[in-house]
Amino acid sequence: MIAESGHYALVLALALALIQSIVPLIGARLHDAALMNVARSTALAQLLFVGASFIALVTLHVNSDFSVANVYENSHSMKPLLYKITGVWGNHEGSMLLWVAILALFGGLVAAFGNNLPLSLRAHVLAVQAWIASAFYLFILVTSNPFLRIANPPIEGRDLNPVLQDIGLAVHPPMLYLGYVGFSISFSFAIAALMEGRIDAAWARWVRPWTLMAWIFLTLGIAMGSYWAYYELGWGGWWFWDPVENASLMPWLAGTALLHSALVMEKRNALKVWTILLSILTFSLSLLGTFLVRSGVITSVHAFATDPTRGVFILLILCVFIGGSLSLFAARATSLKQGGLFAPISREGALVLNNLLLTVACAVVLFGTLYPLAMEVLADYKMSVGAPFYNLTFAPLFTLLLIAVPFGPMLAWKRGDLLGVTQRLLAAGVAGLVVIAIVWAWTRGGSALAPLAIGLGVFVIAGAVTDLVERTGLLRLPFATALHRARGMPRSAWGTVFAHAGLGVALIGIVCETTWNSEYIATMKPSDVAHVAGYDLKLDGLFQRQGPNYREMIAEFNVSRDGETLSVMTPSKRSFTTRGSSTTEAALLTRGASQLYISLGDANAEGAIAVRIYHKPLVLLIWWGPVMMAFGGMLSLSDRRLRVGAPKPARARQRLQPAE
Amino acid sequence: MRRMMLAIVALMLLALPAAHAVQPDEIMSDPAKEVRARELSRELRCMVCQNQSIDDSDAPLARDLRLLVRERIAAGDSNSQVLDFLVARYGEFVLLKPRFERQTLLLWLLAPLLLICGGLALWLQIRRRSRNGADVPVPPLTPEEETRLARLMSEEPRSS
Numbered sequence: 104m105i106a107e108s109g110h111y112a113l114v115l116a117l118a119l120a121l122i123q124s125i126v127p128l129i130g131a132r133l134h135d136a137a138l139m140n141v142a143r144s145t146a147l148a149q150l151l152f153v154g155a156s157f158i159a160l161v162t163l164h165v166n167s168d169f170s171v172a173n174v175y176e177n178s179h180s181m182k183p184l185l186y187k188i189t190g191v192w193g194n195h196e197g198s199m200l201l202w203v204a205i206l207a208l209f210g211g212l213v214a215a216f217g218n219n220l221p222l223s224l225r226a227h228v229l230a231v232q233a234w235i236a237s238a239f240y241l242f243i244l245v246t247s248n249p250f251l252r253i254a255n256p257p258i259e260g261r262d263l264n265p266v267l268q269d270i271g272l273a274v275h276p277p278m279l280y281l282g283y284v285g286f287s288i289s290f291s292f293a294i295a296a297l298m299e300g301r302i303d304a305a306w307a308r309w310v311r312p313w314t315l316m317a318w319i320f321l322t323l324g325i326a327m328g329s330y331w332a333y334y335e336l337g338w339g340g341w342w343f344w345d346p347v348e349n350a351s352l353m354p355w356l357a358g359t360a361l362l363h364s365a366l367v368m369e370k371r372n373a374l375k376v377w378t379i380l381l382s383i384l385t386f387s388l389s390l391l392g393t394f395l396v397r398s399g400v401i402t403s404v405h406a407f408a409t410d411p412t413r414g415v416f417i418l419l420i421l422c423v424f425i426g427g428s429l430s431l432f433a434a435r436a437t438s439l440k441q442g443g444l445f446a447p448i449s450r451e452g453a454l455v456l457n458n459l460l461l462t463v464a465c466a467v468v469l470f471g472t473l474y475p476l477a478m479e480v481l482a483d484y485k486m487s488v489g490a491p492f493y494n495l496t497f498a499p500l501f502t503l504l505l506i507a508v509p510f511g512p513m514l515a516w517k518r519g520d521l522l523g524v525t526q527r528l529l530a531a532g533v534a535g536l537v538v539i540a541i542v543w544a545w546t547r548g549g550s551a552l553a554p555l556a557i558g559l560g561v562f563v564i565a566g567a568v569t570d571l572v573e574r575t576g577l578l579r580l581p582f583a584t585a586l587h588r589a590r591g592m593p594r595s596a597w598g599t600v601f602a603h604a605g606l607g608v609a610l611i612g613i614v615c616e617t618t619w620n621s622e623y624i625a626t627m628k629p630s631d632v633a634h635v636a637g638y639d640l641k642l643d644g645l646f647q648r649q650g651p652n653y654r655e656m657i658a659e660f661n662v663s664r665d666g667e668t669l670s671v672m673t674p675s676k677r678s679f680t681t682r683g684s685s686t687t688e689a690a691l692l693t694r695g696a697s698q699l700y701i702s703l704g705d706a707n708a709e710g711a712i713a714v715r716i717y718h719k720p721l722v723l724l725i726w727w728g729p730v731m732m733a734f735g736g737m738l739s740l741s742d743r744r745l746r747v748g749a750p751k752p753a754r755a756r757q758r759l760q761p762a763e
Numbered sequence: 764m765r766r767m768m769l770a771i772v773a774l775m776l777l778a779l780p781a782a783h784a785v786q787p788d789e790i791m792s793d794p795a796k797e798v799r800a801r802e803l804s805r806e807l808r809c810m811v812c813q814n815q816s817i818d819d820s821d822a823p824l825a826r827d828l829r830l831l832v833r834e835r836i837a838a839g840d841s842n843s844q845v846l847d848f849l850v851a852r853y854g855e856f857v858l859l860k861p862r863f864e865r866q867t868l869l870l871w872l873l874a875p876l877l878l879i880c881g882g883l884a885l886w887l888q889i890r891r892r893s894r895n896g897a898d899v900p901v902p903p904l905t906p907e908e909e910t911r912l913a914r915l916m917s918e919e920p921r922s923s
Contacts, residue, residue: 221907221908221911222907223907301905338819338821340819343814343815343819344814345813345814346813346814401813444892447886447889455885459878459881459882459885460878462877462881463874463877463878463881466873466874466877467873467874470869470870470873471870474867474869474870478866482866484855484866485854485855485856486855486856486858486861486866486867487808487814487855487856487857487858487859487861488859488861488870489806489808489814489816489859489860490805490816490859491805491806491859491860492859492860492861492870495860496871496873496874499874500874500878624785624786624787624790625787626787626788704786713786713787
């Protein structure tokens, strides 16, 4: 009954989406406010029905109703409750349902909080949202129905893939989808603007908070996925340039460019055409990511060819939306007039450079991901594109970008003074150089360029701090005045400082981890001692333990430094009976921003076990950086100026109090 | 210029992932040769995995390939000879860093081409626009916006 209700709710959502696709547009044509307002009701109702459908699937998973194929294939009655819930989006059908649920959530948010949007713009935006929603509801209902029943229900389920039974992966997909799907809003705004043929600085002001929100979630989602891979996959890698990762990185790069170009459009009414194009491209890349991950085309072109229904359907959606939006763009873009002149050396100029570098970086990732596919299909030439390729092509682009980052926020709008800014950044530059010298003198081994890269990271951080110091007048004015000014500084300016500093922090983490990572690979017997980076790790013993749906072997390590015991680390290896597979649960010991990392290999007959121990210096900075960036984004989002659509208590109060 | 190119290339090498699935019994006795083996392993694909290097992978095939690489190194092959040997056996598919060839020309040249073209287009645009001068006026308000503006203006608090 629950399954059927969930299925039916989804069908109703499709019907609502179809109404929402057409009626508001007719309303906009006829200047009929009532028809345009239909979009608002249908968007909220869609949220209700898709939400009900999603909750139905969650309930089925929690109840372990194995008469539903999706539950049978991905759940187990002994699985902990948390993973019964998160298992909902640990599979194809469920994750697509989550996708549309989030799409409906964003549509509902625009409907609920878009009161100050011009009526016809809101009608257009919601209609475009409904086109996307209709396409994906159809996709789910036709090819990936999560509510299918099994005629003869089995007694026990087949359990979720063990590596997915982890808190990191419980949170990662929803975050990522909030990002991916969030970009649909800026896409809808772009299409609406093209259809209406009107676009101005106010448009950018409406779009920016939505883009920013999506960007924050995507940033956190990518960082979380990376940390999950780091501790769960058991060999300490945190980024693999895997096509699935690239699929999330591409919208991030384009979305970052979009945030910056929307800034120019909002402040200076320039770069309109480009901003519209970026909005379209960013969401197109999100769709492409969904296609790459969901069609299975990445795993193997042949697997895709043998069961092409899903892949072809998403490919069709992809072609219609990307092709359609780009054609509309090509037809209408020329009617959008450019405004706001600026000199090449200016804040606008710096943001254009940012966009150029980010777009090229994005294109490199796109090509690297699709090139092997294209070559195999078109030329029957099998090749691989992996990490070494991206390290050679992507990294130089980001190096250039990072050098430019501190200059951007300090240049004036319209016409900037590069020499002046360089002088003001002198202290930051000197800080970078000093750090380079110190690192050069203190470290041994590794690439000779590691110190340079660390210096660059320090320069970026110091540059962000310099901007802050100048804006508040910390060194020029009395402390109290500076503090007052810091409090009065727009939150978005604080956001810039944090986001840019976060880039530098992440860079330092990446360089330290890759250059001075020490490792120890050996077979150890109980009471053997491993010496890694000044730490002594003694293997105390091996134990067995029974978990809820697995058995695990635990190794106990006593960690000490200079004879002083610090902690006990317990890496383990879990065997999941139902799927007959095992996972490595690495043990992590955090010391400042550095970590000791132990993962277990196979045990042999004599009671010895293969272990890998790593010391990863400053590795946590890799994720602290993105967290800082997301925090900066949140600060910027909370800026009064951007709180479009938020209730305005000040005005309400004014109405209540009679004027004197 | 050459030095700078070298510097950039070296800077990229930094970013090589330092992640390993090497087993204790595979490690070569000569540390210098082991380092070479590890470097080569990072550039070779485990063909049965999804985009993993043989250095990262736990798959039995990856182990065989790691041992094969070490065998070739022990036999005195240079790095490029080892790569040639593997490509001859398994095809270009085994290389995670595609060689610079006719088929991969576009892939390798994309970034510099795009940067140059993008930069050139921007430069032309700026030149053209600075010659054309003057800001383009913002589009006029629609009637609805006019009424909304009028309403907002009348709502302006009359006292402070």
